[in-house]
Amino acid sequence: MKKTILFIAAVTFALSSCTPAEAETAEEPPRLLHTAFSLTEEDLPELTSGLPEEVAEKITARPEYFLQLIRDISPWSSELTILVNKETGLSSSYIPEDIVALDDYSSSLVLSRGGHRLRALVLPALLAMTEEAAQEGLDLMISSCYRSYDYQEGLYNRYVARDGQEAADRYSARPGMSQHQLGTVIDFGDITNAFADTAPGQWLHENAWRFGFSLSYPRGMESYTGYMWESWHYRYIGRDAAILEREFFSGIQERMLRYLNDKSSLLEAALLP
Numbered sequence: 001m002k003k004t005i006l007f008i009a010a011v012t013f014a015l016s017s018c019t020p021a022e023a024e025t026a027e028e029p030p031r032l033l034h035t036a037f038s039l040t041e042e043d044l045p046e047l048t049s050g051l052p053e054e055v056a057e058k059i060t061a062r063p064e065y066f067l068q069l070i071r072d073i074s075p076w077s078s079e080l081t082i083l084v085n086k087e088t089g090l091s092s093s094y095i096p097e098d099i100v101a102l103d104d105y106s107s108s109l110v111l112s113r114g115g116h117r118l119r120a121l122v123l124p125a126l127l128a129m130t131e132e133a134a135q136e137g138l139d140l141m142i143s144s145c146y147r148s149y150d151y152q153e154g155l156y157n158r159y160v161a162r163d164g165q166e167a168a169d170r171y172s173a174r175p176g177m178s179q180h181q182l183g184t185v186i187d188f189g190d191i192t193n194a195f196a197d198t199a200p201g202q203w204l205h206e207n208a209w210r211f212g213f214s215l216s217y218p219r220g221m222e223s224y225t226g227y228m229w230e231s232w233h234y235r236y237i238g239r240d241a242a243i244l245e246r247e248f249f250s251g252i253q254e255r256m257l258r259y260l261n262d263k264s265s266l267l268e269a270a271l272l273p
């Protein structure tokens, strides 16, 4: 009998120690925007600060998808999304280690001349893209790829001597400021905007993203990118980044790369182990 009374007392105590009112106010852990990051809704303003409203709205509407792409891109450690523009450049000693000669692939690629070089990590996507275009009877002619710092310096200086610095800056990068130094950029066709109206030019415009390539200097964006429209200049950024650019950044590579560059440490710090 004594035992039963004690038991009832213990149960009553256990039940009374957590009243319904207390249960309601108990803190639930804030829901994460993505399981790989310690980011919650409260972090959205910081995550989207500095972006145009339409981009911020897209991220706020689909944070899970956005962060999934970010995780796969890993901008904090990837060389594919390094920002290279008129303000942020590469040092003269930046030379990719995996540069290969495209002459070794001349049976699969269409080359404007001998001597083109590119990073090996771009090759699988380039070969697959060339193969698919060929299936449709189109030649993606490669006209310019990797350029060293020194080569770009000579090129820029020649343009300045010919057209003056102001004009040269609209179409040519200063040494260290060229995406071509990355070894992940390809100029296609005849390197004029007549390329945009050719069948290969139109095909690339529609399909390059599927292989991870992105048009660096789109039409009508000169005031933002600093470069006039270059319908021939594609940078390999990887498929996830190409999707991110299309889905969230209105197809504007420069805007996405600036964002990834700005937020890279915030995102890396939020990575869960």
Ligand SMILES: [Zn+2]
Residues within 6 Å of the ligand: 144, 180, 185, 186, 187, 232, 233, 234
């Ligand atoms: Zn180019």
